[in-house]
Amino acid sequence: AQSVAQPEDQVNVAEGNPLTVKCTYSVSGNPYLFWYVQYPNRGLQFLLKYITGDNLVKGSYGFEAEFNKSQTSFHLKKPSALVSDSALYFCAEGYNFNKFYFGSGTKLNVKP
């Protein structure tokens, strides 16, 4: 069965430090992987996606993610965190475009 895991409920990081939000997937074959950010009472904003090609994907607002097939991971990263990055982050995966599964979400807290 397809599933995606975000092992950390919360990640705390100081402003200016690098951040990593973890995501692992379990779908077999070639997954489609997405990262979204959600601010309170708002929709899911697209950050980046992995479809095929380069394992390092660059997205919006300075975020990037690395697809690692051997570890079935797609961790979200940013070299220098901003306070405004504080939000809820969701990883999503699908095998086709009929449906996508979401992880449980990771709350990112960036402290000044």
Add this chain to the structure above:
Amino acid sequence: AAGVIQSPRHLIKEKRETATLKCYPIPRHDTVYWYQQGPGQDPQFLISFYEKMQSDKGSIPDRFSAQQFSDYHSELNMSSLELGDSALYFCASSSRQDKELFFGEGSRLTVL
């Protein structure tokens, strides 16, 4: 750029009433998805449509139904509402050719 439009943004209903949510996908997108996000939960897949035909079904209650119309907009109909139906309902649309997946701002349903 055009985004996914959902209406209404907020809806308050009584138990056992009926509610209808509407979704207008991004132009030229061929697939529409409905998700339900309860408080503090990750989005749960309900149903999707590809070129106006149901393409997949998730944990959608029998009291709910959905369809996609000839102009590609979609409606989610919810009957015999229960307190537990209170949630944020997201619509997303995708282009299988461009491998895009974007979400609307959501419709918040409150059942009293």
